[in-house]
Amino acid sequence: MNDQTPISREERIEKLQGLGCSRKRVEDARFTQGKGNYIDDLKLPGMLFGDFVRSPYGHARIKSINPEAALAVPGVLAVITAEELKPLALHYMPTLAGDVQAVLADEKVLFQNQEVAFVVATDRYAAADGVELVEVDYEPLPVINDAFKAMDEDAPLLREDIKDKMEGAHGPRKHHNHIFFWEEGDKDGTEKALDDADVVVEELITYQRVHPCPLETCGCVASMDKINGKLTLWGTFQAPHAVRTVASLITNIAEHNIRVISPDIGGGFGNKVGVYPGYICATVASIVTGKPVKWVEDRIENLSSTAFARDYHMTGKIAATKDGKITGLWAHVLADHGAFDACADPTKFPAGFFHIVTGSYDIPVAYVGVDGVYTNKAPGGVAYRCSFRVTEAAYLIERMIDILARKLDMDPAELRIKNFIKKEQFPYQSALGWEYDSGDYHTAMEKAMTTVDYKALRVEQTENRAAFDRGETRSLMGVGVAFFTEIVGAGPVKNCDILGLGMFDSCEIRIHPTGSAIARLGTISQGQGHATTFAQILASEIGIPAEDITLEEGDTDTAPYGLGTYGSRSTPVAGAATAMAGRKIRAKAQMIAAYLLEVHEGDLEWDVDRFQIKGNPEAHKTMKEIAFASYNQAIPGLEPGLEAVSYYDPPNMTYPFGAYICVVDVDVDTGVIDVRRFYALDDCGTRINPMIIEGQVHGGLTEALAIVMGQEISYDEIGNIKGATLMDFFLPTAVETPNWETGHTTTPSPHHPIGAKGVGESPNVGGVPALSNAVHDAFAHKGLTHTQMPHDHWRVWKVAQKLGLTD
Amino acid sequence: MIPGSFEYHRPSSLDDAIGLLSSLGEDALLVAGGHSLIPMMKLRMAMPEHLVDLQDVQSLKSITVDTNQISLGAMVTQAELIASDELHAACPILRETSLQIADPQIRNLGTIGGNVANGDPGNDMPAIMQMLGATYVLAGPQGTREIAARDFYEAAFFTAREDGEILTTIKFDTPTAGHGWAYEKQKRKIGDYATAAAAVVLTVSGGVCETASIGLTNVADTPLWAEEAAGVLVGSALDEATIKTAANAAVAITDPALDGRGPVEFRKHIAGIMVQRAVAKAAQRAQ
């Protein structure tokens, strides 16, 4: 069965479409033809629909709920309230952050659009009519919409359910609206550095509440089979296995009787990590009726009730010498978590990995403290296209560096270069306890500055400013620089878990007799292209062409256990498991080849897609031949078949980084900002599929643009959410999106089996400070230190007005 | 986001449509392109029991361009307005404006009649029609009547149209050949209504402005015809100082609300900037 036509080694490599190949996405054939299979495409016989009655108030006592009129609507079968859930102890559910969250409002509502009752009907139209007719009598209560007032002495008590529980999941609570206090670093040392410094800058920097806003909203179909006692739950889950375990713990249904399936998911960005009341209510409704029950939220519900992101009020202080050497960093965060603490963070880290806040700089001493508070806003606090709270941290340090540069009258790029961790310092121990695995910041920064001709931009800016002052133009040019370091790939089981589940991940591979394969992973793609890239990793590891490898995720009955996809963890963790499982396959393949070629294993070497005898490449067995042999030969001492599974517990996180530079023109009369140029240089270690990387960078930068230029979820004084539709919530179209230029350097991760680091989130993390710094830079010479995002038209115009630039 | 239930009617003549509206009474609403009405129904801010769809009424779909008069059937879509070269040659501000409404999908369905009859101060065409001095033709059980666009708008979503009347035609004098025009609209993104917008048509002879008309969008609870501001321009050389004075006169009649686009002060300011830019552009285009 030797291959017929001998082809060159290069051709064999090319045929694999392995690492480094810009292979087209295998998913796109169905997505671009409208043949994706999303949760709302699922239709089961007899399926019912559930829809929520939601609170019109931000804070109110529920005096009564009368479902009568709703129940009279033809097709409406049931109206479920907290009273119905109480006997099942399901009116509250545990959150990922150690708090509990009301499934259906228990005696009072704590945020506008909170779930109050669940109407179950034979179709979604009847359900919607029923929702209109449920009569709820509310008594409005005073609202807290400002995190800074949450811990005032006379602040209204929000969480009556835990009012006597002053010991929270992360230590003592110092006020009835306090959730936790968490700190890290050397407080005294940092304060001393601030006291001793030549220069100190301090600023309150708010990263506004935004929302991941995936194109597909959250939803599920729950189906309880009363005959075999099995519950199947289809849904938009970024972590299907974790959902299965949580569902088992909440419902007391044995875990083997629950099957969780994530079909195609239309974007997640952290929004689909948590467990939502809709999942519980649909499940209860299915258990009660014995029929499948679907729940899918609409856009307003998505923006106003399922997991927001950010809402961090960050105070930063930097100490530095007068020639620009940073000597210390101090930060405090007031974290607005909304009505329930439903943040998605590894258990031990209530503020996620915010302590990556020392960024890319060699800062000798640092301290951070974070206070979490309750307010009358929707719960959440998810990692929106970033590892846990990393984008908040990157925004704080990158803004603070610019502010320091301004104070020192130094160029912001130069100040960064002066303080970078040097290549020879890696692995680098940060002042806040992380070990950065690798980096080469100077090279990346230099490449970015050369690419955009940074010096020429500054010259042009000087001319623009002079022309502005002469009244020849009403447009100001800004140059934004950001250099970020991420921490992704959670994470080592020794310190990372979610609800006690270690954050390893997994891959299981089966090689078929004819030399093709199926691989299953514990992760789940939401558009990242896993089926394309993970097949490429395997192709390079086991010498089977990527197109001959099926990749499957998202069905807990078939996939090995894993913690899912978010926080850029798929490639660092599951990608590593894939490579390791591939290596197990190869190790067995080597034994088989040795038997077939009648040599000792040690006499063989691996070459692209085969084992060959050292010094005699003509004598070889291809992976295809080996695969067949594994099924057809009785090999002494070896089991038949060729399969492997790997559960990978990463030794460390990975630390992708990048240098982003952008140029904006600000029209001071209208506040309109034109992003003239944006260059993003990313270093994500080994590059698996450059085309997919580029796509991820484009998408993430577009989200960064959205956040900086307009996204905001805010609330008025009486608790009404503002901007919960796409008319107001800024989602840029192709028209508003500038041309993104990309570049890269490659610094492989030393501990990852293939040196990869994760890239999907970098552009959101680095894009926000780059764009915001550019807007600030446009006004810097006129005296602007800092202004809060979003930099939408009216706020930018206000800045111009305050600086006396308008008439 | 699911509307209440309703009965759907699809007459094929204007008379049938008028008859249906009369017989169904208050609980019936006309639907044209549906791109203002259906979003309201999905939010249950509108809950009609009957929808009378005008799309099969062929007599409402024509564009007529004469040397003296232009008339547009109510059911002409925004996409059709854009596509008509004849219309563009005679009155180019209509294409310029239509291209700034929503996005191509919406413009394929949204009609000129629905846009002006809706009474939403955010819609762009009402200010254009006021600026052009257009007349609306309404047909009802008692026959037809005409009303000036400048008299039509009473408050947000309140117009001079009586229940049972259908807007059939919009007509206006063909603007003088060689006129200058511009529609300047600031918005946050494609698909957004104006923060403020200004429509200008003017004529210039020998370097002097002979006639001018200015309309304003989304800066009050109705569209605005800025008569005084336009008066400032007439007789001037359209120099910067005069344009600024005219813009100030326009701003003086605005009364915008605070919304996601910004506070009142900002939206007034933008109205002024839009007027300045529209006048300057129109002046440049005038022959």
Ligand SMILES: Cc1cc2nc3c(=O)[nH]c(=O)nc-3n(C[C@H](O)[C@H](O)[C@H](O)COP(=O)(O)OP(=O)(O)OC[C@H]3O[C@@H](n4cnc5c(N)ncnc54)[C@H](O)[C@@H]3O)c2cc1C
């Ligand atoms: C996302 C989005 C963005 C938009 N942005 C803009 C924008 O920037 N600028 C803008 O101008 N518009 C905008 N629109 C509105 C769009 O242009 C509408 O299509 C248009 O305003 C209404 O036209 P229609 O044919 O869809 O009317 P419909 O929605 O069918 O009707 C609107 C109202 O007018 C009544 N009506 C319709 N036809 C008649 C008639 N012949 N006689 C009497 N009454 C009638 C209806 O009963 C209804 O009350 C936007 C719409 C959407 C969905």
